Amino acid sequence: MQDPKRPGPEDREGRQPERLTWQVATVESITVETYRVKTFRLRLPSWKTFRSGMHYDVRLTAPDGYQAQRSYSIATSPETRDLIDLTVEKIEDGEVSPYFHDELIVDDRIELRGPIGGAFTWTASMGGPLLLIAGGSGIVPLMSMLRHRESAARHVQTMLLYSSRSPDDVIYSGELDALAEAGNGLQVAHTFTRTAPERWDGFARRVDARMISDVFDRLGAVGRAYVCGPGGFVETVASALVDAGITPERIHTERFGPADR
Numbered sequence: 001m002q003d004p005k006r007p008g009p010e011d012r013e014g015r016q017p018e019r020l021t022w023q024v025a026t027v028e029s030i031t032v033e034t035y036r037v038k039t040f041r042l043r044l045p046s047w048k049t050f051r052s053g054m055h056y057d058v059r060l061t062a063p064d065g066y067q068a069q070r071s072y073s074i075a076t077s078p079e080t081r082d083l084i085d086l087t088v089e090k091i092e093d094g095e096v097s098p099y100f101h102d103e104l105i106v107d108d109r110i111e112l113r114g115p116i117g118g119a120f121t122w123t124a125s126m127g128g129p130l131l132l133i134a135g136g137s138g139i140v141p142l143m144s145m146l147r148h149r150e151s152a153a154r155h156v157q158t159m160l161l162y163s164s165r166s167p168d169d170v171i172y173s174g175e176l177d178a179l180a181e182a183g184n185g186l187q188v189a190h191t192f193t194r195t196a197p198e199r200w201d202g203f204a205r206r207v208d209a210r211m212i213s214d215v216f217d218r219l220g221a222v223g224r225a226y227v228c229g230p231g232g233f234v235e236t237v238a239s240a241l242v243d244a245g246i247t248p249e250r251i252h253t254e255r256f257g258p259a260d261r
Contacts, residue, residue: 020113021046022059027108028083033171037137038101039075039087042110047082050074052144053121053226053254056086056114060096068095073140074115077147078123087171089137120226120254124153128223131215131246132160133207133237135229139171141254142228146179146186154184159219162188163207163233166195189215207233212240222246231255 025042032038055073062068075085090101104110122130122145130149132142139162149156164170170190180188191203191211203211216222225246227237234255241251 020116022111022113024109024111025084027104027106027110029106030104033087034169036090036101037087037171038090039085040100040104040110041083041085042112043083044112047084048115050078050115051117051121051123052078052148053141053252054115054117055141056084056112057116058086058096059111059113060099061111070096071116073144075140075143075147077144077151079148079151087137087140087143120228120252122148122224122226122252124148124156126224127153128156128158129219129221130156130158131219131222131225131241132158133163133212133225133227133229134160135163135207135233135237136165136169137171138227138229138233138254138256140228142226143172143175145226146176149186150179157185157219157221158187159215160186160188161191161207161211161215163191163193163229165193167192167197187218189218207237207240209240209243212237212244216244216246222250225251226253227251228254229256 023044023046025044027040028043029041030038055071057069057071059067059069072086072088075087076083088097088100090097092098120141132145134142142160146160149158162170176188179186189203191205191207192200193206196204225241227234234253238251238253242248
């Protein structure tokens with residue numbers, strides 16, 4: 001996902017990042033998602049059960065001993081064993097994401113630790129209806145939730161509102177289309193903030209209160225809402241959700257800043 005991720009609280013088992021052991025994972029495959037986003041499938045020697053919404057820390061060490069560390073959300077569902085997907089957006093002047101994009105190849109090894117997280121997680125047993133709202137690469141932890149729903153909770157009514165700059169910036173585009181077309185209670189709405197497709201009749205602006213109200217009406221009710229994206233985006237959406245009548249305890253947010261990711 002995006003990076004840096006704000007440090008989360010302890011997870012429900014009381015596990016904190018500093019108590020986790022670093023391990024060395026192997027790159028099994030690399031998938032190009034968009035012109036600046038790739039997904040790295042990693043095989044872990046010590047895979048641990050996780051909840052959708054959690055993340056891993058990644059650490060790079062230079063020959064002179066300098067280290068750079070970033071956090072990336074898990075994109076896979078908890079049902080996928082021994083492997084995790086980390087979807088990384090390239091930031092040209094960053095320390096970590098350019099290495100992933102320009103240097104890392106299949107069979108390379110990468111140091112990481114996790115899973116980490118707590119408040120921004122969802123499991124099938126928590127139910128819904130679910131309202132998921134993503135800005136840019138904020139789709140990554142929500143994609144883990146959608147994949148988990150597909151495997152374990154298709155009965156949960158779910159609405160995804162995904163804000164992207166253009167159609168070329170939509171991460172997981174084909175999979176999102178397929179999930180929405182399955183007709184099992186998942187609706188997907190896109191909004192484009194810079195360039196929309198020709199003859200597009202959907203949203204074409206930044207997420208605002210009127211848009212939130214529209215998708216809220218489509219879903220009918222909201223049991224839990226999850227919002228992930230840049231800081232300003234998350235603040236705007238969270239305020240609009242409260243104005244729409246969703247109580248703050250049902251709104252879960254995660255945000256990232258403009259630094260390297």
